[in-house]
Amino acid sequence: MSSRARTALPPSFFSFSFGVQKILIVRVSSLGDVVHNMPAVADIRRRYPGAEIDWLVEESFADLVRLVAGVRQAIPFSLRRWRKQPLAAATWREIRALRRSLAAERYDVVIDCQGLIKTAWVASWARRPVVGLGNRTDGAGYEWPARFFYDRLVPIAPRTHVVERTRQLVAAALGLPAPTPADDLDFGLDTSRAASALAALGLNLPVPYAVFVHATSRADKQWPDANWLELGRSLVSRGMSLVLPWGNDAERATSERLAQEFNAAAIVPPRLSLPEVVGLLDAAAVTVGVDTGLVHIAAALERPTVELYNFATAWRTGGYWSPKVVNLGDGGAPPSLQQVKSALAGFGLL
Incomplete structure (x- = not known):
């Protein structure tokens, strides 16, 4: 075990009582995991309303984190870009600048919510006490050598939802009672700023509209085109428009191919920023x-x-966390078209 782990600090060290606390959260990726990390910010603010909370995140997601109430600053982490030019002088200048800025903040505690070697390593750049995950939970990414960068390890029950995993880790890091799924859960996204970002594009979005998110980085997560087309026909027949966002050229081609079946009833928007995406999704039926x-x-x-x-x-x-969110499908039993239609009927849309 490293000298850092041998000198692990007691839980009471992280129980703040005086002044304004400075906390750094490290969760750099992926997009879904960044979203699932958000409720921890509201948990902190509920107990420590004066806390200064910074969040280190992959630069492509920084604008989304800036929408989260209570985040003082989203600090861009540019590892994906640095990996493309690892020997470039500009890369090393940026790394040195980030290390200096993190150390200069003098955080009270740094919480690595990701549990990877890269995130534990960058968390240590702040030169302050680092708290991290003590074990892997089922289905989640975790690299055990990360623990050698931590001053305190927090064990989490293996079968824990990713949202609750982070909430429990953060609570333990700050000496707070462990939250439960029944406790208030708030992602804190500023929808008014997101709506303004979307409005600035000047898109003509016929209301009501449904958003179809067909794109995924893994082919085995996709839903058949035939199902998207039949679901679209059902919604369009009820007066609904369709919006098909995309993130790369291949996804745009799929969106355009599906949209052709619906003529003016389907819209393929330009590539949207994450704040614009939030505005789009928040206004969708x-x-x-x-x-x-x-x-x-x-x-x-x-x-x-x-x-x-x-x-x-x-x-x-x-x-x-909401009856408005319906999860369909399982291993070996992907969601059927009829199941999706039944869910939409439950929303009064079909």
Whole structure:
């Protein structure tokens, strides 16, 4: 065990009583995991309303984190870009600048919510006490050598939803009682700022509209095109428009191919920023989509959302905090078209 782990600090060290606390949260990726990390901020503010909370996050997600109430600053972490030019002078200048800025903040505590070597390493750059996960939970990413960067390890029950895993870790790091799923859960997204960002684009979005999130980085998470088309026909026949967002050229091609079947009733918007995506999803009548970050944003907004799972992972990442969020599908039993239609009927849309 490292010298850091041998000198682990007691829980009482992290119980703050005086002044303004400075806390750094480290959760850099992926998009869905960043979303699921958000309620921990509201948990902190509920107990320590004067806390200064910074969040280290992959630069492509920083604008989303800036929408979270209570986050003082979203600090961009540019590892994906640095990996493309590891020997460039500019890369090392940025790394040195980040290390200096983190150390200069003098945080009271740093909480690594991701549990990977890269996140534990960058958390240590702050040169302050680091708290991290003590074990891997079922289905979640975890690299055990990360513990050698931690001053305190927090064990979590293996079968724990990703939202609750972070909430429990943060509570333990600050000496607070462990939250339960029944406690108030708030993702804190500023929908008014998101709506303004979307309005600035000047898109003509016919209301009501449904958002179809067909795109995912994994082919085995996709839903058949035939199902999207039949579901779209059912919604359009009820006076609904369709919006098909995308994130890369391949996804745009799929959106355009599906949209062609519906003529003016379907819209393929330009590539949207994450604040614009939040505005789009918040104003939608419903979002239907596969297990991916945009769908988790819709669920976080507590808007009518149907999450489509092809694996037995809904217990770990699916929305449980609102009756407006419906999780369908399981390992070996992907969601059927009829199940999705029944869910939409439950929302009064079909």
